[in-house]
Amino acid sequence: MNRIVELFQKQPERNLNVYFTAGFPNLADTRLILRVLQEAGADLVEIGMPYSDPVADGETIQDSNQQALAAGMSVKLLFEQLRGMRPAIKLPVLLMGYINPVMQFGIENFCKSCQEVGIDGLILPDMPFDVYVEDYKAIFDRYGLLNIFLITPQTSEARIRQIDERSDGFIYMVSSASVTGSQTGVTHDMEAYFARVNAMPLRNPRLIGFGIKDRATFNQACQHASGAIIGSAFIRVLAESQDLEKDITSFVQNIK
Amino acid sequence: MTAIQTKSVFSVSERGYYGQFGGAYIPEMLYPNVEELRQNYLTITASAEFQAAYEDLLRDYVGRPTPLYLAQRLSEKYNTTIYLKREDLCHTGAHKVNNTVGQILLAKRLNKHKIVAETGAGQHGVATATVCALMGMECIIYMGEIDIKRQAPNVARMKMLGAEVRPAMSGSKTLKDATNEAMRHWINHPTNTHYIIGSVVGPHPYPDMVARFQSVISEEIKKQLLAKTGTELPDYVIACVGGGSNAAGAFYHFLDDLSVKLIAAEAGGHGVLSGLSAATTFLGKPGVLHGSRSILMQTEDGQVVEPHSISAGLDYPGIGPLHAHLWDAGRAEFYAITDDEALVSAMELSKLEGIIPALETAHALSVLPYLKAAPNETIVINLSGRGDKDLETYMKHL
DSSP, rough: OOOHHHHHHHOOSSSEEEETTTTOOTOOHHHHHHHHHHTTTSEEEEHHHHHHOOOOOOOOHHHHHHHHHHTTTTHHHHEEEEEEEETTOOOOOOOOOOOHHHHHOOOOHHHHHHHHOOOOOOOOOOOHHIIIIIIHHHHHHHHTTEOEEEEEESOOOHHHHHHHHHHOOOOOEHHHHHTOOOOOOSSSSHHHHHHHHHTOOSSSSSEEEEEOOOHHHHHHHHHHHSSSEEEEEHHHHHHOOOHHHHHHHHHHHOOO | OOOSOOOTTTOTTTEEEEETEEEOOOOGGHHHHHHHHHHHHHHHHHHHHHHHHHHHHIIIIIISSSSEEEEEHHHHHTTEEEEEEEEGTTTTBBBHHHHHHHHHHHHHHHOEEEEEEEEEESSHHHHHHHHHHHHEEEEEEEEEEHHHTTTTTHHHHHHTTTTTTEOOSTTTHHHHHHHHHHHHHHHOOOOSSSEOOOOSSSSSTHHHHHHHHTTTTHHHHHHHHHHHHHOOOOOEEEEOOOSSHHHHHHHHGGGGOTEEEEEEEEEEETOOSSOOOOHHHHOOOOEEEEEEEEOOOTTSSSSSOOOOOSOOOGOOBBBOHHHHHHHTTTEEEEEEHHHHHHHHHHHHOOOOOOHOBBBHHHHHHHTTHHHOOOOEEEEEEOOOBSSGHHHHHHHHHH
């Protein structure tokens, strides 16, 4: 069974999904960060594939992308770094990134490499839903990869249902209309939106992302979903860290 | 703009593609806005009420039709017959305003009160700030930090027109990055704001919508050429291509007239192989940028390459999906014109015809020495903009 599906079956609540950019803060930190996140108690991990033009990202993640690219990170190198991570890494691991580097790697080739290193799912925010359904889904399925779609407060109920029907794993519930790294926290408007989605009801569990940064916002999110995703706040910790092992551990343990 | 379009192999498909290029590769955060536009743009722009408002503004505010001018001394020099489509005489000094007038009327009918836009050379920024002033709408323009420096007069014009100019500090700090910032702004402000893209790029329906608004250029060329020469078809239409909005407009009504050779001038920068170039069709391959699949300058890993051109308006690593399709299908021929060639052509047109062209436009003129057209052949060059904004660059080369 896919590790993402298995996780939500065993543990339907309070799942912490942590995002980090591959190759940041140093080119060779990928495996170390993965291992420490697992030991510290993260439940899922999203590894960002850096891109030159990340339009859905705010400054923090943009900067980490640029720094990683300048250091020499690429899709090819990331796969080399991840080779052999299983079975020591037991967490579900997803790759997140923009569609162009994946296309250039070759969709089939990319999915094959994902399967070989033990990737469970993909988040490709600028991949159109119709292109996925018509062109890519069969390939993703063949290599056991779940594609995770985003929904926002502006996504219509009909579209949420379409996404829920055609995807597995979880749905990435973007908390507010913004790029990543917003500082808003969980507002009253968001709670109404979470309640509306929860009442639908849906097949897939949801994780809330964007604006989740600490224990308080994580706890708030967990009242409305199966857990939450932290990205920019974690990148800021990595950027300032003198001791990754210690700082990652305390960041995760402070939240859970 | 023509209300009824005949379907051609060069028209956009239902799903937003030109051949293998186009589509809407956007994050979910942009989907509702883009979808709202997609569902409404054809109905709104086809309505008699919209058409009347658009035509009134094009005539009385923009100053259309723009002249089709027989450039006699330039024709003598190249021993052929050259007409210049004078888009430089549009209000604000370039063709960009054809699109912004259309989009602001559309934005009003979609009940949007705020406008965001990107700009490279500043012509689209000025054209957007202009129509926002006209309609009393709030206007935010993103412009690359480097472009802000090299196109200072246009920055001043935008400010005078009441727009807020925000520098794009990421990446190459030029048009590509200004577009990223404008898209991020739209993500952060999903209601009440309309994004006026300035070229035939972006997610469907933008490339088609902008091409339609610019198609007034070729619609007029046909009528004017018929009146002047007895035939509405020239042998060549030449235009410069950054994203490609003026070329899309100049080519539009000739796409199915296969006897008309369509020629696109890209910015070769220091030379196609110099590493400092923006000649997308020479250096790019299929990829996704700013919401559509097109030809894109990129590394093997799919990272977008930072382009170079002396002209801020052509300093872009992609081209619109329509142009990618024209290139792929062999319908248009592409030339890479260097910075130096463009400067020579700008000086030449100034001295021969008393017209100072924009640096972008100068690239189109630079195709002439390569063309070897016969004396009885007719060439139409889209003179997309005037050169006032480029005086600082020109003065260095006088």
